[in-house]
Amino acid sequence: MKPPQRQPAPPGTLTAITQRLTGVRRRSIGFPGATDLDFDDLLPLHRELINNVGDPHSEGRWRGQTKDVERDVVATFAALFGGSARRSWGYVTAGGSTEGVLHGMWLGTERFPGARVYFSAAAHYCVAKAARFLRTDTSRVAVDDGGEMLYDDLAAAVHAHRDRPALVVATAGTTMTEAVDDIASIHEVLDELGVTERHIVVDGALAGPALALDGTAAARLLGEHGGRGRADADAVCFSSHKSFATPHVSGVALTRRDHVQDLTRTVDYLAGTDTTISGSRSGHAAVELWHVLDTVGTDGLRLRSRRARDVAEHTVARLTAAGWPAWRHPHAWTVVLREPPAALATRWSLATSAGWSHIVCAPGVTTTLIDTFVTELVSTTRHEDAHSA
Numbered sequence: 001m002k003p004p005q006r007q008p009a010p011p012g013t014l015t016a017i018t019q020r021l022t023g024v025r026r027r028s029i030g031f032p033g034a035t036d037l038d039f040d041d042l043l044p045l046h047r048e049l050i051n052n053v054g055d056p057h058s059e060g061r062w063r064g065q066t067k068d069v070e071r072d073v074v075a076t077f078a079a080l081f082g083g084s085a086r087r088s089w090g091y092v093t094a095g096g097s098t099e100g101v102l103h104g105m106w107l108g109t110e111r112f113p114g115a116r117v118y119f120s121a122a123a124h125y126c127v128a129k130a131a132r133f134l135r136t137d138t139s140r141v142a143v144d145d146g147g148e149m150l151y152d153d154l155a156a157a158v159h160a161h162r163d164r165p166a167l168v169v170a171t172a173g174t175t176m177t178e179a180v181d182d183i184a185s186i187h188e189v190l191d192e193l194g195v196t197e198r199h200i201v202v203d204g205a206l207a208g209p210a211l212a213l214d215g216t217a218a219a220r221l222l223g224e225h226g227g228r229g230r231a232d233a234d235a236v237c238f239s240s241h242k243s244f245a246t247p248h249v250s251g252v253a254l255t256r257r258d259h260v261q262d263l264t265r266t267v268d269y270l271a272g273t274d275t276t277i278s279g280s281r282s283g284h285a286a287v288e289l290w291h292v293l294d295t296v297g298t299d300g301l302r303l304r305s306r307r308a309r310d311v312a313e314h315t316v317a318r319l320t321a322a323g324w325p326a327w328r329h330p331h332a333w334t335v336v337l338r339e340p341p342a343a344l345a346t347r348w349s350l351a352t353s354a355g356w357s358h359i360v361c362a363p364g365v366t367t368t369l370i371d372t373f374v375t376e377l378v379s380t381t382r383h384e385d386a387h388s389a
């Protein structure tokens with residue numbers, strides 16, 4: 001006997017919206033967004049307005065907030081990126097890395113008015129947008145085939161403006177290939193050209209936390225400024241929903257405490273200080289991240305990230321065995337593959353660019369799901385080949 005088919009709910013109802021989104025989640029391989037963690041324990045909080053307005057470190061007058069939880073979350077992530085509780089500062093952003101990047105760059109323009117912004121051709125479009133908001137001049141730096149910044153090209157761009165402060169936005173996990181720019185090489189370029197006034201923002205939207213959990217150079221970004229071979233940054237951010245499966249969009253923006261002093265303003269209406277991009281900020285977002293840290297812990301997060309890489313490796317193997325070009329960086333959850341037929345790319349929400357596409361094996365993507373995709377890919381291309389023969 002066949003199992004009973006679930007009836008689609010009438011359009012425009014809450015049930016229909018829920019069914020649609022559940023369906024999307026089941027096929028979520030094209031855009032970064034983990035789906036493996038459970039947040040049901042937090043459902044009662046959705047009866048409450050939680051607004052962490054203002055700086056997380058100033059309590060302010062409004063009591064319906066979760067700033068104590070937010071400070072814990074910020075301290076944990078600051079430590080993960082090598083910062084100390086005393087010297088680091090951060091907040092849970094109302095948006096994702098777009099807001100974190102803008103905040104990091106804003107700090108840079110406050111520190112060094114007239115700074116020129118450098119970022120790679122593989123950087124997310126939010127970097128160019130933030131530069132427009134801040135009305136800064138920009139230079140776009142070329143990348144290698146894997147998507148990493150070309151440091152010779154950075155040197156040529158900076159050389160032409162070496163009398164000006166440099167605001168470099170590096171990426172730890174580019175959108176299409178999850179390439180990682182090397183901060184030590186960026187410092188080396190600036191050192192060689194004598195550019196001492198520098199501000200480096202690391203956009204770690206997807207890969208930042210995983211790289212830091214692995215103890216790579218990302219785990220020292222907020223450490224002490226070094227001499228030769230230094231690889232420190234001034235600000236780093238990531239999106240919560242990309243790697244931590246939070247049901248609401250948010251992120252974390254981190255920096256050095258000294259840097260934030262320049263843009264701090266006292267607001268008497270709040271009885272507190274204003275240091276963030278958004279005024280009202282979701283206090284639910286801070287609780288969601290705290291819940292992840294509390295229930296999964298950093299060891300659990302590390303393990304989960306390794307499993308995601310195993311799924312990515314499986315994906316490359318399955319695609320390659322099927323004769324479909326695919327590759328990944330060893331650290332990456334992202335698999336780059338030749339662009340699939342348009343109908344399939346739409347059905348699986350695969351982003352495409354210049355003939356290539358990607359699958360992001362964020363936690364929640366299983367090998368079974370990947371196998372289903374590869375089977376569909378093979379049968380669609382066979383079908384198309386048969387029709388074109």
Ligand SMILES: Cc1ncc(COP(=O)(O)O)c(C=O)c1O
Pocket residue numbers: 032095096097098099123124126171173174175203205206239251
């Ligand atoms: C490298 C990078 N930076 C920034 C962003 C923007 O993140 P959000 O959409 O969370 O603001 C993305 C989104 O995919 C990204 O891949």
